[in-house]
Amino acid sequence: xxxxxxxxxxxxxxxxxxxxxxxxQLFVRFGLVIKQLYSVGVQTLLITLVAGLFVGMVLxxxxxxxxxxxxxxxxxxxxxxxxxxxxxxxxxxALLFAGRAGSALTAEIGLMKATEQLSGLEMMAVDxxxxxIAPRFLAGFLSMPLLAAIFSAVGILGGYMVGxxxxxxxxxxxxxxxxxxxxxxxxxxxxxxxxxxxxxIVSWIAVFEGYDCIPTSEGVARATTRTVVHSSLAVxxxxxxxxxxxxx
Amino acid sequence: xFRSIEVSVGIFVGIGLAALFFLAMQASNLSSMSSEGxxxxxxxxxxxxxxxxxxxxxVAGVKVGQVGKIDYDSNSFxxxxxxxxxxxxxxxxxxxxxxxxxxxxxxEQYVGLEPGGDEKxxxxxSEISHTQSAMVLEQVIGQFLFSKASxxxxxGNDAPF
Numbered sequence: 001x002x003x004x005x006x007x008x009x010x011x012x013x014x015x016x017x018x019x020x021x022x023x024x025q026l027f028v029r030f031g032l033v034i035k036q037l038y039s040v041g042v043q044t045l046l047i048t049l050v051a052g053l054f055v056g057m058v059l060x061x062x063x064x065x066x067x068x069x070x071x072x073x074x075x076x077x078x079x080x081x082x083x084x085x086x087x088x089x090x091x092x093x094a095l096l097f098a099g100r101a102g103s104a105l106t107a108e109i110g111l112m113k114a115t116e117q118l119s120g121l122e123m124m125a126v127d128x129x130x131x132x133i134a135p136r137f138l139a140g141f142l143s144m145p146l147l148a149a150i151f152s153a154v155g156i157l158g159g160y161m162v163g164x165x166x167x168x169x170x171x172x173x174x175x176x177x178x179x180x181x182x183x184x185x186x187x188x189x190x191x192x193x194x195x196x197x198x199x200x201i202v203s204w205i206a207v208f209e210g211y212d213c214i215p216t217s218e219g220v221a222r223a224t225t226r227t228v229v230h231s232s233l234a235v236x237x238x239x240x241x242x243x244x245x246x247x248x
Numbered sequence: 249x250f251r252s253i254e255v256s257v258g259i260f261v262g263i264g265l266a267a268l269f270f271l272a273m274q275a276s277n278l279s280s281m282s283s284e285g286x287x288x289x290x291x292x293x294x295x296x297x298x299x300x301x302x303x304x305x306x307v308a309g310v311k312v313g314q315v316g317k318i319d320y321d322s323n324s325f326x327x328x329x330x331x332x333x334x335x336x337x338x339x340x341x342x343x344x345x346x347x348x349x350x351x352x353x354x355x356e357q358y359v360g361l362e363p364g365g366d367e368k369x370x371x372x373x374s375e376i377s378h379t380q381s382a383m384v385l386e387q388v389i390g391q392f393l394f395s396k397a398s399x400x401x402x403x404g405n406d407a408p409f
Binding site for chain 2: 034035037038041042045081085143145146147149150152153154156175178179180181182183184187188192
């Protein structure tokens, strides 16, 4: 019972090693990655845009309520931008990514396994890890920072819409506070590093759960659930660790 | 089919990079960090208060540069502040006064330069000799209470006002 998670962790690490070893060959056939960028990145784009916009708008609304009691509405833009760039952008985008793209990856790979397409590839002397897993993993790893950056940028614009257009914060103060206090390396760069880490973790969990699932319809369903649950928890836990390291 | 995938991936990556560019240029201080030429002036202060590296340097309220380095001189027990002033504003008289101000009651601290009337100009890496330290709120309140106490005659009452 207790041994089971340890065994899975070991299997997952070996699997990750094989996947990473398969990545260099992908640059010869980058078309495979482009195709996966479409199903992993592009199809997550819409949900990221909408969610980012609403998160930014709600942040502005809530913060304005508290800030106005101190007469500090001018710092609204700064607070919205900092919380998005440092925390909410990478984390919420990663959670959405796990729910939208991670689950799809697991289900797809699991179904390939259940219908014996993976063993079919092996039969033809094509390494399924290199051909199926590695492009999906790389596409997830590459799309995550882009999605997080889009989330943050759209969120700031949403905060601007609510803060400036609706609640009457001065537009100049909104931007100048942001530009004065948000540091590119300290804040923006660390947020991007975070999203790279999250992309790595979520993609790893998603492709491993799919590859390792029990090849039945129930097994695929379970693996998909596990992907979402485990990668969400991993993202939140890693976020705490990374924040403690970066911003101590 | 494959073509349309390429187009949409291109759009996706384009939007992503545009968002990154937006975060870099519009939503952070990267654009205000001028990499062009600047010239350095140093000044010594008894107390710099809450001044930090990259705090603003202002003349007549206009930002002309930033604080580049803050050191402590253990010989004179003073803070040594190096300011990086934009090259195009390099005409400051020798008797310019550097003071540390606070924007607003609780805002950021910055270095304010007040040009004097000297004909000679400050050169690169020269030092401003007239400085005024930061106001520390506790000291100001302390002085206020002290002067109040002495105003009321110091008649022996222990109440400050």
